[in-house]
Amino acid sequence: MTKRKRQQGYYTKRMKSVQEGSNEEVLLADIRSLLESSKINDSGTAGDESIARDSETPFERFSQVEVNISALSSIGDGLGFASTRPDHVFVVPFTLPGDVVQAKVVTQFVNDHYTLADFISVLKPSPQRNDALVRCPYFSKCSGCQFQMLSYRDQLAHKKTIVEKAYRNFSNLPPEMIPIIGDTIGSPLQYGYRTKLTPHFDGPPGSRARRNRKDGLEQPSFDQVPPIGFMVKGTRKTMDIEDCPIATDAVREGLKQERKRVAEELHKYKRGATILLRETTTKADPQLQDSPSTIYDPQSVTEETNSGGLNPQTPHTTQISASTPPTKTYITDQNATSTEHIGPYTFLNPAGAFFQNNNSILESFTSYIRSHILPPSSPQPSTTSPTTKITHLIDTYSGSGLFSITLSPLFTTTLGIDISPSSITSARLNASLNSARLNASLNSAPNTTFTTGDAGDIFAEAKKRYGDGEQCVVVIDPPRKGCDKGFLEQLVGFGPRRVVYVSCNVHTQARDVGVLVRGGRGVEGEGKEERIDGAFGGTEKKIEGGEEGDAANGEDSRMGGRKIKPRVRYRIESLRGFDFFPQTGHVESVAILQRVDDDEEL
Numbered sequence: 354m355t356k357r358k359r360q361q362g363y364y365t366k367r368m369k370s371v372q373e374g375s376n377e378e379v380l381l382a383d384i385r386s387l388l389e390s391s392k393i394n395d396s397g398t399a400g401d402e403s404i405a406r407d408s409e410t411p412f413e414r415f416s417q418v419e420v421n422i423s424a425l426s427s428i429g430d431g432l433g434f435a436s437t438r439p440d441h442v443f444v445v446p447f448t449l450p451g452d453v454v455q456a457k458v459v460t461q462f463v464n465d466h467y468t469l470a471d472f473i474s475v476l477k478p479s480p481q482r483n484d485a486l487v488r489c490p491y492f493s494k495c496s497g498c499q500f501q502m503l504s505y506r507d508q509l510a511h512k513k514t515i516v517e518k519a520y521r522n523f524s525n526l527p528p529e530m531i532p533i534i535g536d537t538i539g540s541p542l543q544y545g546y547r548t549k550l551t552p553h554f555d556g557p558p559g560s561r562a563r564r565n566r567k568d569g570l571e572q573p574s575f576d577q578v579p580p581i582g583f584m585v586k587g588t589r590k591t592m593d594i595e596d597c598p599i600a601t602d603a604v605r606e607g608l609k610q611e612r613k614r615v616a617e618e619l620h621k622y623k624r625g626a627t628i629l630l631r632e633t634t635t636k637a638d639p640q641l642q643d644s645p646s647t648i649y650d651p652q653s654v655t656e657e658t659n660s661g662g663l664n665p666q667t668p669h670t671t672q673i674s675a676s677t678p679p680t681k682t683y684i685t686d687q688n689a690t691s692t693e694h695i696g697p698y699t700f701l702n703p704a705g706a707f708f709q710n711n712n713s714i715l716e717s718f719t720s721y722i723r724s725h726i727l728p729p730s731s732p733q734p735s736t737t738s739p740t741t742k743i744t745h746l747i748d749t750y751s752g753s754g755l756f757s758i759t760l761s762p763l764f765t766t767t768l769g770i771d772i773s774p775s776s777i778t779s780a781r782l783n784a785s786l787n788s789a790r791l792n793a794s795l796n797s798a799p800n801t802t803f804t805t806g807d808a809g810d811i812f813a814e815a816k817k818r819y820g821d822g823e824q825c826v827v828v829i830d831p832p833r834k835g836c837d838k839g840f841l842e843q844l845v846g847f848g849p850r851r852v853v854y855v856s857c858n859v860h861t862q863a864r865d866v867g868v869l870v871r872g873g874r875g876v877e878g879e880g881k882e883e884r885i886d887g888a889f890g891g892t893e894k895k896i897e898g899g900e901e902g903d904a905a906n907g908e909d910s911r912m913g914g915r916k917i918k919p920r921v922r923y924r925i926e927s928l929r930g931f932d933f934f935p936q937t938g939h940v941e942s943v944a945i946l947q948r949v950d951d952d953e954e955l
Contacts, residue, residue, distance in 0.1 A: 373834075373861070373864070374523075374833065374834060374835060374858055374860050374861035374864065376428045378860070379426075379427050379428055379519075379522075379860050380426055380427075380428055380430075380444065381465060382427075382518070382522045382523075383424070383426040383427055383428075383432060383518070384426075384432065384442045384444075384465065384466065384467050386518075386522075387423060387424050387432050387442055388440075388442065388466060391423075391434070391439065411461055411463070412458040412461060412468065413458065414458055414459070414460075415457055415458060415459070416457070416458050417455055417456065417457055417458075417473060418435050418443070418455075418456055418457075418458060418470070419435060419436070419453065419454070419455060419456075419476065420433040420434065420435055420443045420445055420448075420453070420454050420455075420456045420470070421433050421434055421435075421436070421452075421453050422445065422448045422449060422450055422451065422452040422453070422454060422479070423450060424450055425449060425450055425511055426444070427514075427515045427518055427519065427860075427938070428938055429446070429499035429500065429937065429938025430444050430445060430446045430448070430499070430938075431444070431445045431446070431447075431448030431449060431450070431452065431454075432444060432445075433445060433448070433452075433454075440466060441466050441467065441468065442466060442467040442468070443456060443467070443468050443470050444467055444468065444469050444470060445470045445471075445472050446471075446472050446493075446499065446586050446587065447472045447492070447493045447499065447502075447586075448472060448475075448479075449479040449481045449482050449502070449503060450479060450481070451478075451479030451480055451481060451482075452475055452477070452478060452479040452482060453475070453476045453477035454472060454473070454474065454475050454476060455473040455474045455475075455476055456470035456471060456472060456473055457470055457471040457473055458470055459471055459587065469587065471586075471587060472493060472586075481503060481504070481507055482502050482503070483502060483503070483504060484502050486501060486502055486503070486504065487501040487502055488501060488544060488598045489501060489596075489597070489598050489599075491582075491592065491594055493586075494585055494586060494592060495582070495583055495584075495585070495586065495592060495594065496583060496584045496585065496586040496587070497583055497597070497599070497937070498599065498936040498937055499936070499937055499938045500935075500936050500937065500938070501936050505539065505543050505935065508932070508935065508936070509536070509537040509539050509932060510537075512537045512930050512932055512940040513534055513535075513536060513537045513930060515859060515930070515938075515940050516534050516537075516859050516928060516929075516930045516940065516942055517534050519859040519860045519862070519863040519942075520534075520859075520863045520866075520867075520928065522860075522863075523860050523861075523863040523864045523867070524863040524864065524866060524867035524870075525864075525867045525871070526867050526870055526871075530870055530924070530925065531925060531928070532925050532926070532927060532928060534928050534929065534930070535927060535928065535929035535930075536929070537929070537930040537931065537932055537940065538714070538717060538718070538721065538929065538930070538931045538932065539932050539935075540711055540713055540714045540932050540933065540934075540935050541713040541714060541717075542711070542713040542935075543935040543936065544598050544599055544935070544936070545598065545599070545600065545601055545602060546599060546600075546601065546711045546712075546713050546714075546935065547597070547599050547600045547601060547604060547710050547711065547934075548600075548601055548604065548631065548632040548693075548710050548711070548712050549604070549629075549630065549631045549632070549708075549710045550597060550600050550604050550607075550608060550630045551627050551628065551629055551630070552581055552582050552583060552594060552608060552611075552627075552628050552630070553581070553582075553583075553591065553625060553626065553627040553628065554579045554580060554581045554582075554591060554615065554625050554626060555579055555580075555591050555625040556579075556622075556623070556624035556625040557572075557573045557574055557575045557576070557579070557623075557624075558573060559573045572623045572624070573623075574620070574623065575619050575620075575622065578615070578616045578619060579591070579625075580592055580593035581593060581594070581611075581612050581615060581628075582594025582595075594608075595608075595609075595612065596608065596609070599935070599936055600630075601632050601681065602681070603632045603681040603682055603683045604630045604631075604632050604683055606683065607630040607683030607685065608630055611628050611630065611685065615628070628685065629684070629685050629686075629687055629704060629705055630683050630684075630685065631683065631684045631685075631691050631704040631705075632681055632682070632683055632684075632691070632712075633681070633682055633683070633684050633689075633690070633691040633692050633693075633704070634679055634680070634681050634692050634693065634694055635679065635680040635681075635682070635692065636679045636692075636694050636699075679694075684704040685704075686704060687703065687704060687705030688703055688704070688705065689703070689704045690702070690703065690704070691703070691704040691708070693708060693712055693715075694712075695712070695715045695716055695719060695755075695759065696716045696719070696720075696759075698758060698759055698787050699783075699786060699787060700753060700754070700755065700758075700779075700783050701753075701779060701782060701783060701786065702753050702779050703775060703779070706753065706773075706775060706776060706779065707752060707776075708752070708753065708755075709755070709933065710933070710934075711933045711934065714931060714932070714933055715755075718931055718933075718941075719755070719756070719759040719760075721929075721931075721943065722756065722759075722760065722828075722853060722855070722943065723759065723760055723763065725853070725926075725927065725943075725945050726746075726760060726763065726826055726828075726851065726853055726945075727743055727763065727826070727851070728743070728850075728851065728947065741823050741824055741850075742824065743764075743824055743825065743826050743850055743851065744764055744765040744766070744824050745764055745765065745766050745767075745768070745815075745818075745819055745824050745825045745826070746760055746761065746763070746764040746766070746767040746768070746825075746826055746828065747767075747768050747769075747811055747815055747825055747826070747827045747828070747849065748760075748767065748768065748769035748770070748827075748828045749769075749770055749808040749811055749827060749828065749829050749830075749831075749840070750770075750771060750808050750829065750830045750831050750832075751769030751770055751771045751776070751777075751780055751803060751830075752771055752773075752776050752779075752780070752830070753776050753779035753780050753783055754769060754779070754780035754781075754783045754784055754801075754803065756828045756830065756855075757769040757780065757784070757801060757803070757828075758780075758783055758784055758787055758801070760828070761784075761800070761801050764800075764826075765800060766800045766801075766802070766818070767800060767801040767802070768802050768803075768804075768811065768814065768815060768818070769801075769802070769803045769804070770803070770804050770805070770806050770807075770808055770810065770811040771803070771805065771808075772805070772806065772807055772808070773805075774805050777803045777804065777805045780803040781803050784801045784803070788801075807840075808829075808831070808836075808840050809837075809839045809840040809843045812843040812844070812846070812847045815847060816847065821847065821848060822847045822848040822849035822850060822948075823848075823850060824850070825847075825849040825850060826849055826850060826851040826852070826853065827844065827847075827849045827851075827852050827853070828852075828853045828855065829844075829852065829853070829854045829855065829856075829865075830854075830855040830856070831856065831861075832857075833857055833858040833861065834858075834861060835856070835858065835861030835862060835864060835865050836861075836865045841865060841868050841869070841873065842873060844869070845869065845872065845873040845920075845921050845922075846921075848921040848948060849948065850947070850948050851945070851946065851947055851948065852869065852923060852944075852945075852946040852948075853943065853944070853945055853946075854866060854943070854944040854946065855941070855942070855943050856941065856942050856944075857933075857939070857941055859930070859940060859941075859942040862942055862944060866923075866925065866944050866946065869922070869923045869946060870922060870923050870924065870925060870946075871922065872920040872921060872922030872923075873920060873921070873922075921948060922948075922949050923946040923947060923948055923949060924946065924947055924949050925944060925945070925946055926945040926946060926947045927943075927944070927945045928942065928943070928944050928945075929942070929943055930942050930943075931943065
């Protein structure tokens with residue numbers, strides 16, 4: 354590739370590989386689908402030599418082009434075509450199907466037939482576009498929101514299609530194995546819902562220069578207040594944000610006050626910084642009138658305090674008068690304690706730790722999972738369905754105990770695990786706090802256990818306690834990358850009766866759920882051969898993670914005189930999205946899975 358083409362943002366291939374489940378992979382799937390539906394192949398429209406020639410000619414970088422938007426991608430950007438290039442997709446943010454827009458060429462991927470472009474203006478609006486709905490002056494520049502010009506009803510409908518496309522494109526399952534996707538559950542608040550923001554500012558010019566640090570030269574200082582806010586869409590440039598209407602009132606006030614503080618203390622900064630703004634709620638509760646020492650166990654949190662754990666000395670542990678109305682304030686200290694109330698439950702967390710950022714939807718969200726985590730009751734007894742009652746909950750990636758604690762009333766025992774020691778400290782504290790507040794019949798703290806470790810480590814402990822998964826349900830809520838090979842293999846090996854998979858990345862969820870429905874097939878590395886002694890003196894072949902032949906189809910087979918356990922597999926009982934982040938392209942997804950027994954059909 355010539356230097357000129359690189360300067361034009363003209364790439365024949367990607368400079369780095371596309372990560373599985375990333376926005377790039379999802380975008381490519383949507384682009385290929387649009388090209389296919391438009392009957393465009395890699396060589397352009399058949400018989401049109403001019404288009405074939407144009408497909409090899411790059412657009413000048415930063416030149417402007419008129420684009421007709423045809424579809425809305427799963428990452429929230431519009432996809433469309435220029436009239437002169439029906440073989441090439443333009444990805445334009447802040448646009449809707451039916452829009453005709455002016456866009457600026459930024460980066461071209463010739464082999465993948467698409468160009469990333471900046472939104473300039475609307476030439477002809479889509480029937481779906483209503484710019485009167487926009488509440489933020491930074492919209493169409495800030496990278497935070499994509500859909501403020503779209504009605505909330507249409508936002509929810511689009512997020513349903515995100516879940517549908519994720520399972521169509523990434524599950525590797527035939528359509529008949531994927532149930533009808535439920536309508537997306539909306540957020541009670543469409544603005545003013547975010548309980549956490551992390552605005553930032555960059556250091557003074559030259560503050561990142563390696564030469565200065567290497568030579569021990571004095572770092573440059575600020576000569577004016579830098580932009581404090583979020584990234585400009587599609588860039589690494591910070592734009593100044595004075596207010597954010599999707600944040601709660603307390604967080605918005607915090608943004609205002611922290612901007613003022615940074616301006617006053619600018620001389621103290623030699624480099625950029627990120628500001629934490631986390632809402633916390635003080636709620637009057639007659640059951641919290643005891644001394645804080647009767648609610649909190651200082652011994653359980655002291656070791657964690659300096660490494661992100663809970664600090665029992667924060668003001669939030671002081672007595673609260675029953676007549677005090679709920680008060681919402683903001684926290685900027687990573688190690689201070691934030692308080693969240695979800696129905697009758699209270700959760701304490703280090704302010705800098707992960708917790709869901711939309712409190713308004715959490716009660717309906719946890720209620721939905723609570724009503725679906727056990728098998729649906731049947732008016733007629735089934736001869737094929739298991740009759741053993743499910744009594745044990747296993748919460749992998751448990752965090753500070755959101756699911757363990759809100760679901761524990763349904764189970765005899767609850768076992769949670771998380772790799773973060775500070776999260777487990779919070780989970781234990783929250784279990785103790787809520788069992789002290791609630792009636793013992795609702796939550797029995799001695800039967801709720803948390804341990805620190807990798808999520809996959811939980812199954813060894815579960816086997817010691819329960820033997821197998823017959824009486825167990827497993828909740829999975831992994832990070833965006835989804836579950837790894839080892840975890841999925843151990844989950845299938847344990848074979849819980851039901852699985853609830855919650856995900857902030859429906860695309861990696863679809864990939865993992867596909868593996869579970871196929872009985873572990875598709876796990877990276879699955880299919881490794883091992884030779885074992887055959888029944889007749891020879892050798893036969895065994896497949897790690899599953900069995901060959903009839904055994905893989907749920908029938909018993911014998912190898913070397915040993916009976917091989919049939920492969921555990923699942924069917925998808927239901928799929929539904931939850932809108933934790935209105936005005937954005939993000940959707941949370943909940944998949945409910947039921948184990949398929951030998952004599953059941955998928």
